[in-house]
Amino acid sequence: MFNKVLIVGLGLIGGSILQGIIDNHLVGELYAVDFNKLVIKNSINDKLIQDGDDDLLMLANTGKLKDCECIIIAVPAFAIKNILAKIKTAIDNKLLPDDVIISDTASTKGNILKDAFDVFGVLPSNLVLAHPIAGAEKSGFMARDGNLFKAHKLIICPHEFNHQITVDKIATLWQALGAKVDFVSCDKHDEILALTSHLPHLLSYVLTYQLAKDDENLNIFRYTAGGFRDFSRIAASDPIMWHDIFLANKQAVLKGLDNYQTILNQLKSAIEDDNSDDLLKTFEIAKNAREHFGRLLVEKEKLKNL
């Protein structure tokens, strides 16, 4: 598929991409960059990668990336701009080919386009934005799983200067990892993620904060049951990561939140006014949609176990 690939960031996602590529024999030589030198050292020792470093330019300076065909950036969104700048420096110094395909895994896209434009002065035709809709309770390289993406959605967000052949190469790589590839515009992607991921995190954070604040001794949590347990699970997510996501996807999050508040206020009025019809109609539509979603989940599990 590719002769030489560089993966930047060996966390859960980057590590799982690496493992999936190895398990499926998709690439000739693999290189990696991660701030954790031990992860790099162990990956070299275990013959998972040919070489690696905690700094992209140091690795490029060895000359080993001169014929690298593809770079996959799997670091938090806020760290991507710095990586892009180093890639540009390496290209400018002929340490990376100027047609190297650059892809990512970030959960927000509009901000990455902006970062790329800031760094390159144009939107590079070889920059293909991608986002695997997968995650796990665990994190870190040790939790990597070559099957993590199997039967999960992978959204590619082509931009106006992308060549189809470049987009197709990234799509083929992800399909080989088992992902189901869809193509969605950057704007639509950010809107979808605001609703399906960012908004639930915000709403869960707020209620958990409200309970914690209401009761200094946290006694109120002793009276919670399964519903709250599930609802609040994502409120234990990493504050720094989610702070970054809300600011990176600000416009789409605020738009989704506006709509949410409108519906919430309608239901509030329905409760105030004993408007049974409105309450029942809304709950019925939600219940049917959630059951539809539950069936999708069952199908996905079946696909994973094929």
Next chain:
Amino acid sequence: MFNKVLIVGLGLIGGSILQGIIDNHLVGELYAVDFNKLVIKNSINDKLIQDGDDDLLMLANTGKLKDCECIIIAVPAFAIKNILAKIKTAIDNKLLPDDVIISDTASTKGNILKDAFDVFGVLPSNLVLAHPIAGAEKSGFMARDGNLFKAHKLIICPHEFNHQITVDKIATLWQALGAKVDFVSCDKHDEILALTSHLPHLLSYVLTYQLAKDDENLNIFRYTAGGFRDFSRIAASDPIMWHDIFLANKQAVLKGLDNYQTILNQLKSAIEDDNSDDLLKTFEIAKNAREHFGRLLVEKEKLKNL
């Protein structure tokens, strides 16, 4: 503990109380009322109960409840007033003793006090309100579990006319079923439940409705992952039951919702204004509280497995 107990409503909760009483040999004779005649018939055949009927007054007319010491009402909140009226009729006709202890399992309390006052003209000193904080994915008599309440909270809401000895008897019964009994006023109970149970259901219904409404083909659900799955699970709950709960606990739900909206608007402003401090501080407090709650859950599981 008691010589004769009547359970009204053999769903998951009533059935699990029945099974727990039998498993722990707590009561001499058990009687039951349920609208499902088959459940009653099978329970008699299986020697779980001495006798039963689909109508409380029909059962009382047999004379078998003349020395009944305790009635536990385990039906949906909206159906309790009708049961209380039948109990009053049976007492008035000397078919139930006038000092029979009456208890319930409803998840809202202020409305039950009002129902009791409407029916009896006073708050009966032998009416002890109780609420087991337990539930399960399943429902119905067949899903009953004598261990359902083990290590779970049971809130008793004493009112001003209760005698301590009556309250103690109900507390002892629940402790014998494995529950951890706490005493909380009706108002405080309704406030706690509004925050820990009713509000999460409302918030989850609203987001799921928003997604369903936004996308007629429900395509957007294909892009959701684990966070949304957990957050939205309770949106598949029974619309009629939750409609009843929101109206039954209207004041406390609206008060909790007001506070929620205030905090949500503060976070919205923080996102708009790039106020990193406010975002991080709120998320940190929520994360710490959720992790504290997670530890409580682990302890509870350990207790269940003792």
